Amino acid sequence: MGISVLDLSSYxxxxxxxxxxxxxVLGIMMAFRYSPVRSWPHRRFNYFRWHNWMGYIALAAxxxxxxxxxxNKKPAFRLRDLLFPVHSPSQPLENTVGAVALxxxxxxxxxxxxxxxxxxxxxxxxxxGIYIAALPLFFHSLLTDPNLKNSVDWLDGGKIFVELAxxxxxxxxxxxxxxxxxxx
Numbered sequence: 001m002g003i004s005v006l007d008l009s010s011y012x013x014x015x016x017x018x019x020x021x022x023x024x025v026l027g028i029m030m031a032f033r034y035s036p037v038r039s040w041p042h043r044r045f046n047y048f049r050w051h052n053w054m055g056y057i058a059l060a061a062x063x064x065x066x067x068x069x070x071x072n073k074k075p076a077f078r079l080r081d082l083l084f085p086v087h088s089p090s091q092p093l094e095n096t097v098g099a100v101a102l103x104x105x106x107x108x109x110x111x112x113x114x115x116x117x118x119x120x121x122x123x124x125x126x127x128x129g130i131y132i133a134a135l136p137l138f139f140h141s142l143l144t145d146p147n148l149k150n151s152v153d154w155l156d157g158g159k160i161f162v163e164l165a166x167x168x169x170x171x172x173x174x175x176x177x178x179x180x181x182x183x184x
Contacts, residue, residue, distance in 0.1 A: 009068040010146035012061050014158055017141050019058035020105070021165040024130060026051040028172045032179065052112075059109045062102050066095075075148060090148040098140030104133035131173065138166045 026047050036045035069077040075089035082088075085095035108129045115123040141162040145152055153159065 005068055005072045006147060009065055009072075010158060012068065013065040013141065013146075014161060016058055016061035016065055017137065017162055017165055019054050019061055020130070020134065020137060021169060023051060023054035023058055024134065024169050025172060026054060027130070028176045031176050055109050055112060059105055062105055066098070066102070091144055091150060094140055094144040097136045098144065101133050101136035101140055104129055104136070108133060134169060138162065142166075
C-alpha cells in the first residue's frame with residue numbers, strides 16, 4: 001500500500017502550514033526584539049535569514065500542494081480548477097479559500113523581495129498581509145477533507161497539528177499586538 005497523490009498533497013499542505021506558522025513565530029520574535037545571544041540559545045543566530053527561508057519554503061509548499069492534484073485520477077482536477085477553484089470537482093468553497101490564501105502569500109513574498117524599493121512603511125503594511133493570509137489558510141486547512149470525501153475528522157493527526165498551529169499563532173499575535181499597544 002503506497003502513498004496516494006492525495007496523501008502526498010495533504011502532507012505537503014501540512015509542511016506549508018508548518019512553514020507559515022514558523023514564519024509568523026519568527027516575525028513575532030523580531031517584533032519583540034528577541035535576542036538569541038541574550039536569551040536561549042545564547043549564540044549568534046540569524047533568525048531574519050530563517051524568516052526569509054521559511055517564507056520561500058511556505059510559498060514552494062503552498063504551490064506544490066495543489067499542483068499535485070493534477071496527478072489525481074478521481075476526482076480529476078484541471079489547471080483551471082487550481083487557479084480558479086470555484087468550480088473544482090470537490091470542495092469548491094474550501095479550495096477557493098485555499099487559493100485566496102495562496103494568492104495572498106504570493107503577494108507577501110513578492111512584496112518582501114522588493115521591500116527596499118517599496119520603503120519600510122508601505123512594505124510593512126503589505127507584510128502584515130500574512131495575518132490576513134493566515135485566516136483563509138487555516139480555514140482551508142481545517143475544513144478541507146484530505147480524502148476529498150466531504151467529511152472532516154477533527155481528531156485526525158493533521159487536523160490536530162493545524163489546530164495547535166492556529167492556537168500558537170493566535171496567542172502570539174495577541175501578545176504581539178498587546179505589546180504594540182503598550183508602546184504607543
